Amino acid sequence: MRAYLIAMGVRTVCFFGAVIATGWLRWTMVALAVFLPYFAVLIANAVRPRALNVSTQRPPVAPNRHLGG
Secondary structure, X not given: OHHHHHHHHHHHHHHHHHHHOOOHHHHHHXXXXXXXXXXXXXXXXXXXXXXXXXXXXXXXXXXXXXXXX
């Protein structure tokens, strides 16, 4: 989430910079503002999935132990 917000902040700066800048710098900022959302989504989704059950090697516990018996 943090990386996505940083990328969107940079995109906002590029939009404002494209208004002020001239020449090749303007077009570079426009290109960054256009393509940054795509890369931001890729970065935000590039996380390893969490394991649902990490402890599959332990034997099950008897039910009476949980019920106080």
